[in-house]
């Protein structure tokens with residue numbers, strides 16, 4: 104995961120050092136209590152100038168952070184709005200430290216969406232997580248409407264890693280529309296990305312679409328002392344040290360770990376990680392989505408993870424998205440049943456760590472969605488030997 108910081112980041116680094124955040128940290132351990140407050144510039148007023156002799160407070164935290172996605176100013180998550188020059192309030196709360204502070208009222212504004220678009224150029228900076236008033240955040244309203252209590256160490260992570268839609272979003276959009284009738288007014292509902300904080304909360308966080316006659320596993324408590332994001336992720340590099348896992352698991356490879364003694368994917372193979380069961384159910388669900396679109400909704404569907412809104416029409420059935428005016432044609436033949444299943448597929452796949460964050464919730468959503476489509480497509484679901 105190591106990424107070499109570009110020069111622009113080194114500039115950001117010296118800015119970070121002068122930023123408000125540092126005043127709120129406790130640099131005492133690193134610099135000594137008699138050290139004067141940190142100024143804007145890293146270079147000391149006089150020698151020695153050899154880099155290893157220059158003491159930079161918080162250097163460890165800064166050098167880990169700067170290599171992380173949070174500091175990657177040129178990444179899509181922070182540069183997406185560069186052409187417009189500002190970030191719409193509704194996007195700014197997670198795509199800029201400035202928007203985050205405004206949303207929580209940490210900058211002295213009323214809590215809630217920023218009143219104005221937020222200037223581009225701010226990443227998940229130090230002050231996002233180290234704002235002196237961050238402990239004022241005691242609860243976060245998730246897209247499902249659930250008001251979730253948070254403690255100081257997961258308030259920030261939960262704000263930004265909760266996605267933007269929930270099963271409830273679909274329930275509301277679909278009303279009592281007929282389950283298998285394509286409706287051109289329906290469009291794909293995207294759960295958004297990296298939504299680990301809701302997958303971890305499972306059925307209680309209700310990020311996925313829940314089929315009415317089913318029950319869903321709740322928060323994945325893992326095992327004590329694993330409790331929050333920081334039990335596994337370094338808050339600055341965001342990396343997960345495999346040693347953390349070896350206390351309890353035989354391997355530190357997250358994709359090889361398995362505890363479950365049942366095979367969910369019908370393979371009977373208990374030697375592979377739970378990750379593999381999730382992958383095969385996910386693939387089966389995509390096959391069902393494709394079959395249903397073609398045979399029941401009447402227009403074939405193509406998934407392209409690189410382009411919004413990800414699902415495209417393939418009316419001529421050549422396996423490629425149809426194009427009009429040089430652009431791919433968004434899928435427009437959603438029936439409620441198809442939309443729910445595609446949402447759940449995308450939700451599970453939006454969290455690249457779901458096999459660690461909440462494997463059982465993922466398996467349930469995939470199972471129920473595939474089962475729901477199997478009726479209309481005529482798939483003999485029982486013969487697949489999936490277990491829920």
Ligand code: HEC
Nearest residue numbers: 179180183193194196197262263264265266267295296297
């Ligand atoms: C609740 C927090 C949240 C909100 C609100 C939010 N995003 Fe995001 N968004 C994220 C996170 C977290 C990621 C990081 C995904 C990754 O790259 O791992 C992301 C990623 C993205 C990406 C990059 C996707 C990619 O393929 O790399 C785009 C583009 C994006 N968001 C657009 C938007 C837009 C537009 C809005 C406002 C309409 C918005 N986001 C609102 C949290 C949010």
Ligand code: HEC
Nearest residue numbers: 119128161163164165168173227228229231232256259338
């Ligand atoms: C995504 C949130 C987040 C961001 C961004 C962040 N920190 Fe931290 N930082 C934390 C958390 C959480 C802890 C407490 C970790 C613990 O208790 O083990 C911490 C601990 C620290 C510590 C004390 C322990 C150590 O690692 O030395 C310092 C110093 C620090 N951060 C400095 C910074 C600086 C400087 C930046 C910006 C370059 C920064 N942090 C950015 C979340 C963050």
Ligand code: HEC
Nearest residue numbers: 171172173175178180197203227259260263332336338341
């Ligand atoms: C202000 C919003 C915000 C906060 C707060 C935040 N994140 Fe993120 N996080 C993001 C965005 C946006 C990305 C995508 C960055 C990218 O793709 O460059 C991301 C990426 C990540 C990644 C992917 C790894 C990588 O290097 O790209 C991990 C893991 C992560 N965050 C964990 C955390 C944890 C743990 C916390 C709390 C300590 C946290 N985040 C707090 C917005 C946030």
Ligand code: HEC
Nearest residue numbers: 260264297299300303331332334335343357358455456459
């Ligand atoms: C039990 C340990 C554990 C906990 C708790 C945990 N994670 Fe993870 N997370 C992982 C592991 C391990 C991976 C990588 C999985 C893999 O590579 O197969 C990961 C992956 C991720 C990713 C995707 C990284 C990428 O490269 O795209 C994000 C984002 C993320 N976690 C955020 C969070 C957030 C936010 C929380 C708290 C709500 C959290 N995680 C809690 C272990 C954990």
Ligand code: HEC
Nearest residue numbers: 325326327328335347348351357360361362363377458459
């Ligand atoms: C304190 C002990 C402990 C630590 C540390 C720990 N785990 Fe676990 N893990 C467990 C237990 C116990 C379960 C079973 C929990 C359950 O199913 O309710 C589990 C379940 C899992 C599962 C699901 C396996 C399955 O078949 O359902 C995965 C994946 C996983 N852990 C990955 C990790 C990773 C990756 C790390 C390190 C970042 C980690 N764990 C750290 C104890 C731990």
